[in-house]
Amino acid sequence: MQLYRHFAIAAALLLCSIATASAAGPGxxxxxxxxxxLTGAQEQLLWQRIxxxxxxxxxxxxxxxxxxTLPASVALHALPATVTRQIPAVRPYKYAMLxxxxxxxxxxxxxxxxxxxx
Numbered sequence: 001m002q003l004y005r006h007f008a009i010a011a012a013l014l015l016c017s018i019a020t021a022s023a024a025g026p027g028x029x030x031x032x033x034x035x036x037x038l039t040g041a042q043e044q045l046l047w048q049r050i051x052x053x054x055x056x057x058x059x060x061x062x063x064x065x066x067x068x069t070l071p072a073s074v075a076l077h078a079l080p081a082t083v084t085r086q087i088p089a090v091r092p093y094k095y096a097m098l099x100x101x102x103x104x105x106x107x108x109x110x111x112x113x114x115x116x117x118x
Contacts, residue, residue, distance in 0.1 A: 032092035032106040034067070036113040042087050043116045049083050050095060051102035051116060064098050070110045074098070 038046070062071065070076075076094035084091045094107045104114035 030089065030092045032108055032113075034106055034109070034111045034113055036089075036093070036104070036106070038087070038090075038104070038114055038116075042090075043114070045086060046079075046083060046090075046095075046104070047102055047116050047118050049080060051097065051100075051118065062098070064101050064103055064112060064115055066112055066115060068112050070096060070103065070105055070112060072110070076105055076107060076110075 062068070062074075074096050076096055079090055079093065079095055090104065092107070093113065094105045096103045096105055100117060102116040103112050104116070105111070106113050
């Protein structure tokens with residue numbers, strides 16, 4: 001009987017930890033990937049929050065396209081918390097502005113995963 005009680009307690013603790021992890025949301029479990037897709041509404045929100053007020057020059061020879069690697073000379077910026085709360089999938093990504101283009105970047109390999117223009 002004692003053995004069954006230990007198994008029951010272990011099972012209950014396991015279920016509680018799973019429930020707690022699920023309730024915590026996607027948080028640290030999101031990982032940046034080069035296979036990333038935003039909806040048109042999400043891109044529009046990003047542009048409204050970040051892109052419309054910023055501008056910088058594009059390094060010569062750089063073609064800003066999905067799949068291209070951004071040179072180390074281009075600064076990456078963290079996405080604002082207001083954006084990551086509304087679009088949790090973008091949490092592991094960074095952004096850069098090049099001219100009138102908002103680039104969403106995978107920070108692990110600096111690959112451009114989305115180009116947003118208006």
